Amino acid sequence: MTQAHSGLPADNVVTLGIRHRRPEPPAEPLLSVRNLHVVTAQGRELVRDVSFELAAGGTLGIVGESGSGKSLTCRAILDVLPPGLNVASGSIRFGDVDLSRLDAASWKDLRGKALSAVFQDPGSYLNPSIPVGRQLVEAIRATLRLGRTAARDRALELLRQVGFEDADAVYRQYPFELSGGMAQRVLIAIAICAGPRLLIADEATTALDVTVQAEVLDLIDRLRREQALTLILVSHDLAVVSQICEHVIVMRDGAIVDAGPTRSVLGNPQSAYTRSLIEDHAVHTIDSARPASVSGKRTPLLAVKGLHAGYGIRTVIEDVDLELAPGEILGLIGETGSGKTTLLRTILGLIPTASGTIELDGARIDGLKAGPLRELRRSGTLQYVFQDPLRSLDPDLTIAASVTEGLHLRGETDGASIAQALGEALQAVGLDAALASRLPRHLSGGQRQRAVIARALALAPRVLLLDEPVSALDAVNRLHVLKLLRGLAQEKGIAQVFISHDLGSVAGIADRVAVLYRGRIVETGPADQVLASPSHPYTRRLLAAAPRLSAQRSEAPAVFTAH
Amino acid sequence: MIRQLLRYPSARAALVILAIVAILAVFGPFIAPHDPLAQDGSALLQPPGTRYWLGTDALGRDVFSRLLAGSTVSVLASLLSVSIGLVLGVVPGLLSVFLGRRFEWINLRVIDALMMLPFLVFAIAMTAMLGNGLVQAMFAVGILITPAFFRVTRAAALSIANAEYIEAARLMGASTSAILRRHVVAKVLPPVAVAAASMTGACLSIVASLTFLGIGVVPPDPTWGGLLATDLANLYDRPFGPVAPALLIVATVWALNALADALRDSGRKETAA
Numbered sequence: 001m002t003q004a005h006s007g008l009p010a011d012n013v014v015t016l017g018i019r020h021r022r023p024e025p026p027a028e029p030l031l032s033v034r035n036l037h038v039v040t041a042q043g044r045e046l047v048r049d050v051s052f053e054l055a056a057g058g059t060l061g062i063v064g065e066s067g068s069g070k071s072l073t074c075r076a077i078l079d080v081l082p083p084g085l086n087v088a089s090g091s092i093r094f095g096d097v098d099l100s101r102l103d104a105a106s107w108k109d110l111r112g113k114a115l116s117a118v119f120q121d122p123g124s125y126l127n128p129s130i131p132v133g134r135q136l137v138e139a140i141r142a143t144l145r146l147g148r149t150a151a152r153d154r155a156l157e158l159l160r161q162v163g164f165e166d167a168d169a170v171y172r173q174y175p176f177e178l179s180g181g182m183a184q185r186v187l188i189a190i191a192i193c194a195g196p197r198l199l200i201a202d203e204a205t206t207a208l209d210v211t212v213q214a215e216v217l218d219l220i221d222r223l224r225r226e227q228a229l230t231l232i233l234v235s236h237d238l239a240v241v242s243q244i245c246e247h248v249i250v251m252r253d254g255a256i257v258d259a260g261p262t263r264s265v266l267g268n269p270q271s272a273y274t275r276s277l278i279e280d281h282a283v284h285t286i287d288s289a290r291p292a293s294v295s296g297k298r299t300p301l302l303a304v305k306g307l308h309a310g311y312g313i314r315t316v317i318e319d320v321d322l323e324l325a326p327g328e329i330l331g332l333i334g335e336t337g338s339g340k341t342t343l344l345r346t347i348l349g350l351i352p353t354a355s356g357t358i359e360l361d362g363a364r365i366d367g368l369k370a371g372p373l374r375e376l377r378r379s380g381t382l383q384y385v386f387q388d389p390l391r392s393l394d395p396d397l398t399i400a401a402s403v404t405e406g407l408h409l410r411g412e413t414d415g416a417s418i419a420q421a422l423g424e425a426l427q428a429v430g431l432d433a434a435l436a437s438r439l440p441r442h443l444s445g446g447q448r449q450r451a452v453i454a455r456a457l458a459l460a461p462r463v464l465l466l467d468e469p470v471s472a473l474d475a476v477n478r479l480h481v482l483k484l485l486r487g488l489a490q491e492k493g494i495a496q497v498f499i500s501h502d503l504g505s506v507a508g509i510a511d512r513v514a515v516l517y518r519g520r521i522v523e524t525g526p527a528d529q530v531l532a533s534p535s536h537p538y539t540r541r542l543l544a545a546a547p548r549l550s551a552q553r554s555e556a557p558a559v560f561t562a563h
Numbered sequence: 564m565i566r567q568l569l570r571y572p573s574a575r576a577a578l579v580i581l582a583i584v585a586i587l588a589v590f591g592p593f594i595a596p597h598d599p600l601a602q603d604g605s606a607l608l609q610p611p612g613t614r615y616w617l618g619t620d621a622l623g624r625d626v627f628s629r630l631l632a633g634s635t636v637s638v639l640a641s642l643l644s645v646s647i648g649l650v651l652g653v654v655p656g657l658l659s660v661f662l663g664r665r666f667e668w669i670n671l672r673v674i675d676a677l678m679m680l681p682f683l684v685f686a687i688a689m690t691a692m693l694g695n696g697l698v699q700a701m702f703a704v705g706i707l708i709t710p711a712f713f714r715v716t717r718a719a720a721l722s723i724a725n726a727e728y729i730e731a732a733r734l735m736g737a738s739t740s741a742i743l744r745r746h747v748v749a750k751v752l753p754p755v756a757v758a759a760a761s762m763t764g765a766c767l768s769i770v771a772s773l774t775f776l777g778i779g780v781v782p783p784d785p786t787w788g789g790l791l792a793t794d795l796a797n798l799y800d801r802p803f804g805p806v807a808p809a810l811l812i813v814a815t816v817w818a819l820n821a822l823a824d825a826l827r828d829s830g831r832k833e834t835a836a
Binding site: 386396 | 726727728730731732733734735736737738741745746749750
């Protein structure tokens with residue numbers, strides 16, 4: 001780093017010392033980050049001039065989209081930057097220790113003990129072939145030097161602390177037997193086993209369902225208060241952070257664009273970016289459900305009646321009725337395991353129906369034989385969009401090859417008309433035609449998801465089934481894709497079934513909402529009606545768990561009021 | 564792919580060696596300074612010299628010429644085995660993943676049965692049954708290396724069989740053969756290429772072993788393994804004798820294995836990028 005510092009922060013950098021606002025005089029901050037720069041081996045700056053202070057017992061939220069440098073900042077604090085990245089300049093002080101000058105041996109006494117962290121995707125941090133109890137004991141013995149029995153007792157106690165009533169059973173379970181939320185609880189237990197002073201939760205609840213997310217956030221908040229933890233909560237979701245944190249930092253492109261007490265940042269954002277984040281939220285929150293635009297009764301394009309389906313003898317879908325009119329978007333909500341994906345897969349003919357009927361444009365499409373089923377699929381009338389665009393695009397095929405795949409499969413050979421269809425599909429999703437010759441890995445997440453939608457559009461579908469199409473995207477891309485889907489419904493009359501665990505997305509896009517609970521539809525109706533005044537207790541629970549921007553709303557959801 | 568490969572020094576060395584061996588195999592009989600079968604009664608068991616570069620054997624034949632002439636047979640024989648193994652292994656390996664459980668079960672049992680057979684003994688039995696010829700012997704070897712190709716192909720195909728893009732293709736009405744052509748073959752080829760390179764090396768040693776034992780090639784036709792055998796028989800008179808054929812076998816097998824390793828490593832890097 002050769003760039004000279006004049007002592008004044010750069011134009012777009014808001015440097016702000018965050019102090020705990022308590023009556024007693026502010027003590028020495030527990031964590032103090034000063035002018036932190038993280039660079040790649042090629043000299044590209046991924047984190048620019050980040051400074052903040054965090055008092056003992058304080059809570060700090062760091063918000064930003066993927067690539068904003070929020071995770072790198074945390075990793076720099078923990079000295080676990082990915083290979084090739086280095087702290088170029090700046091200081092990180094933890095208590096009276098200068099973390100940036102610590103050798104490996106001294107780190108061993110800090111990391112996992114005084115400093116601890118929980119990350120996204122809990123499953124990948126647990127060894128799949130060892131029961132979780134033993135992994136917890138291993139962590140306890142490594143950090144606390146306890147004997148075997150003492151460590152076991154401590155492990156069971158920790159498991160109870162993180163909310164497992166049946167700690168003995170969980171102790172013996174393997175990671176694959178745990179749900180995502182349970183695995184995250186185990187990791188939290190590991191993180192707090194040595195009684196850390198600072199806990200960093202990096203997107204710790206992102207992969208979880210709303211209800212589970214609320215529980216885990218609640219757990220983190222409870223542990224923080226019980227154990228006087230200092231907390232850094234990193235999330236792409238402003239609402240999640242605002243639930244717990246007293247202070248918030250908004251990051252973009254490696255720099256801090258907004259910082260301060262949560263209330264003032266939300267109430268009086270300094271940067272345009274923060275304002276746009278808050279506005280995105282206002283557009284897509286459960287309080288902004290659109291009134292039904294499809295009026296009157298039209299002949300349904302897709303009609304599901306009395307559908308039962310499942311895997312083998314296990315019934316997942318029970319007695320489901322659905323109707324979808326042309327140009328209508330139906331939001332399908334429910335937690336993991338409620339059967340949302342199974343329902344879509346049954347409609348697609350990937351899972352056989354046990355009973356009931358599925359009609360597309362008046363013709364039965366359930367129980368088709370291989371030949372007619374292939375004909376139907378090649379017609380492209382019914383198209384499916386997967387959750388993760390990276391996995392649903394062949395990594396070795398260019399975007400053009402993937403988008404036109406269906407046309408080739410249909411037997412179209414005319415190069416000019418295929419090229420035209422490709423151009424139109426890319427234009428419809430707003431994807432630069434120059435990207436057509438690229439491979440999926442060269443595209444951003446948002447571009448990839450557009451490519452997947454373009455692949456579906458190339459076949460001129462009438463019904464789109466979308467399985468969590470925006471959950472892998474950050475706030476800005478999510479908004480773009482949602483607008484795109486809304487436009488397709490209005491301009492091309494493409495009917496859509498839209499699955500999302502993010503109720504804000506559903507509210508922003510759906511005309512009608514159906515709530516799936518344990519394979520049954522417990523509530524259905526116009527989006528504004530269902531989301532504003534849910535009649536079923538399960539719907540109410542789902543809605544209560546959805547994170548909201550607390551500065552905008554006077555009353556916080558029940559789970560968070562116990563501060 | 565090639566450029567990636569050339570970043571490895573071992574791959575460059577291996578390719579040089581293999582190029583030399585290929586030239587020997589194609590042009591060996593023509594560039595040999597002497598007739599590999601001609602006997603010179605006045606020069607038996609000669610040490611290397613100006614007239615006979617690598618000396619002569621017990622019958623006065625030029626060892627260098629015999630080595631060159633033997634290259635063709637040795638290389639062709641191992642390539643034949645590998646081709647047979649490729650066809651018999653890769654196709655069922657792919658189909659066992661995509662054609663349903665029954666086909667898969669039968670395939671796996673046949674492969675299990677093949678894996679039990681001991682190499683040399685089976686090859687000897689085949690030549691005893693079908694006549695002592697190199698083609699018969701290499702056919703036997705080809706069948707025996709089939710499981711290696713089957714396993715590699717199947718493992719690679721299994722890892723992508725449940726990929727979402729394959730399901731996406733199926734949802735657009737793709738047939739199994741279309742899926743294989745568009746999505747599977749290209750991803751299975753790299754590991755198969757690795758297996759093929761290392762198997763060619765293995766086959767070369769097997770050819771050498773078989774011909775060393777006198778199976779597959781009838782005297783006086785020269786092969787690398789056969790030369791090694793006669794040289795060993797005359798070890799007392801020509802102690803340096805086995806060095807040349809042994810060196811050639813070792814170098815070629817090493818080159819093939821190094822190439823296989825480099826192929827695997829470059830493939831891994833490419834997918835990681």
